[in-house]
Amino acid sequence: MTMRWFGPGHDPITLDKLRQVPGLSGVITTLYGSAPGEAWTKEEFAALKREVEASGLSIAGIESVNIHDSIKTGAPERDKYIENYIATLNVLGDAGVRMVCYNFMPVFDWTRTSLFKARKDGSTVLSYDQKIIDEIDPEKMFSIISSETGDAVLPGWEPERMARIKELFEMYRGIDAEILFENLIYFLKAIMPTCARHEIKMAIHPDDPAWPIFGLPRIVTNREQLLRLARAVDHPCNGVTLCSGSLASNPANDIPEIIAALSGRIHFAHLRNLRHNAPGDFEESAHLSSDGSLDMHAIVKALRDSGFEGPARPDHGRQIWGETDCLPGYGLYDRALGLAYLNGLAEAVEKAARARQ
Numbered sequence: 001m002t003m004r005w006f007g008p009g010h011d012p013i014t015l016d017k018l019r020q021v022p023g024l025s026g027v028i029t030t031l032y033g034s035a036p037g038e039a040w041t042k043e044e045f046a047a048l049k050r051e052v053e054a055s056g057l058s059i060a061g062i063e064s065v066n067i068h069d070s071i072k073t074g075a076p077e078r079d080k081y082i083e084n085y086i087a088t089l090n091v092l093g094d095a096g097v098r099m100v101c102y103n104f105m106p107v108f109d110w111t112r113t114s115l116f117k118a119r120k121d122g123s124t125v126l127s128y129d130q131k132i133i134d135e136i137d138p139e140k141m142f143s144i145i146s147s148e149t150g151d152a153v154l155p156g157w158e159p160e161r162m163a164r165i166k167e168l169f170e171m172y173r174g175i176d177a178e179i180l181f182e183n184l185i186y187f188l189k190a191i192m193p194t195c196a197r198h199e200i201k202m203a204i205h206p207d208d209p210a211w212p213i214f215g216l217p218r219i220v221t222n223r224e225q226l227l228r229l230a231r232a233v234d235h236p237c238n239g240v241t242l243c244s245g246s247l248a249s250n251p252a253n254d255i256p257e258i259i260a261a262l263s264g265r266i267h268f269a270h271l272r273n274l275r276h277n278a279p280g281d282f283e284e285s286a287h288l289s290s291d292g293s294l295d296m297h298a299i300v301k302a303l304r305d306s307g308f309e310g311p312a313r314p315d316h317g318r319q320i321w322g323e324t325d326c327l328p329g330y331g332l333y334d335r336a337l338g339l340a341y342l343n344g345l346a347e348a349v350e351k352a353a354r355a356r357q
């Protein structure tokens with residue numbers, strides 16, 4: 001069980017605090033300051049690794065090494081950026097990293113219409129309402145997010161990228177789901193030999209929410225698409241991040257069933273619960289099954305039964321107990337509560353399985 005840590009200067013929650021969370025063995029981190037497409041250097045990564053290890057924790061995987069838009073759009077300069085990606089994988093592989101999470105969403109990473117929706121108990125959560133999205137143009141999206149975050153920079157919502165939003169939309173003109181899929185396969189085929197050499201497991205993160213928004217295609221949203229992707233590059237290093245909250249934004253997705261179907265190809269798990277309010281309208285909840293729409297016990301059990309061995313982490317939590325100094329969704333308190341609960345489920349599932357043997 002791991003937790004996400006955004007790195008020095010980016011995450012107000014220190015490693016000293018994280019290491020007191022019971023059952024935490026490692027962190028999932030990244031070079032948060034690096035732009036998509038940049039090759040990471042050995043020195044930069046060694047410094048990050050030293051810092052994590054000095055706290056007694058280890059790096060359990062990278063989330064994310066982001067993909068340059070030219071790779072997603074298949075622009076002529078993509079090969080140069082794929083070379084940079086391979087250089088980064090070599091740095092990571094040499095440093096002992098075995099899992100890299102990434103996503104292939106055009107323009108926006110995960111999208112929410114509010115980062116601080118108030119709940120009855122006084123906590124706040126991230127929420128999404130398609131009706132709001134339908135009424136605004138995409139350029140407004142960044143102002144909604146930035147007006148709620150102030151100075152904090154959310155992954156995928158960097159002001160430098162958002163300043164170029166018109167240009168980004170222009171780049172994706174004519175890119176439909178089929179072309180985007182081909183570009184993903186091109187990228188995966190190019191990096192597979194490097195991944196195989198270092199035994200780095202690539203774990204694509206599902207699109208969040210799990211349907212196309214602002215007319216942009218989305219290709220990692222359900223069981224069929226995930227299986228198609230796994231088969232198109234049929235190598236164990238081509239795998240998936242099982243993000244329960246992202247996939248379950250579409251209530252038609254049966255998460256335990258998706259886990260069973262992808263057995264052997266899930267390399268990372270994001271465990272998060274959410275509550276469906278109406279079609280296209282959901283809010284995140286505490287991790288507890290009873291607080292949301294997902295059966296978290298069934299999800300943890302399905303992961304165990306599928307032979308999943310990779311890192312897992314609690315995904316977004318609520319903001320509680322007056323905690324404000326954190327990135328939205330990434331406070332310490334509720335993620336720690338979530339982690340303790342998920343560890344309890346994992347222990348119960350494990351013991352029940354052993355008792356049956």
Ligand code: CS2
Pocket residue numbers: 063064101102103109110155156205208243270315329
């Ligand atoms: C994360 C994503 O906070 C989140 O919702 O799950 O931002 C995730 O890190 C990226 O999509 C993976 O590249």
Ligand code: MN
Pocket residue numbers: 205243246270315
């Ligand atoms: Mn996730």
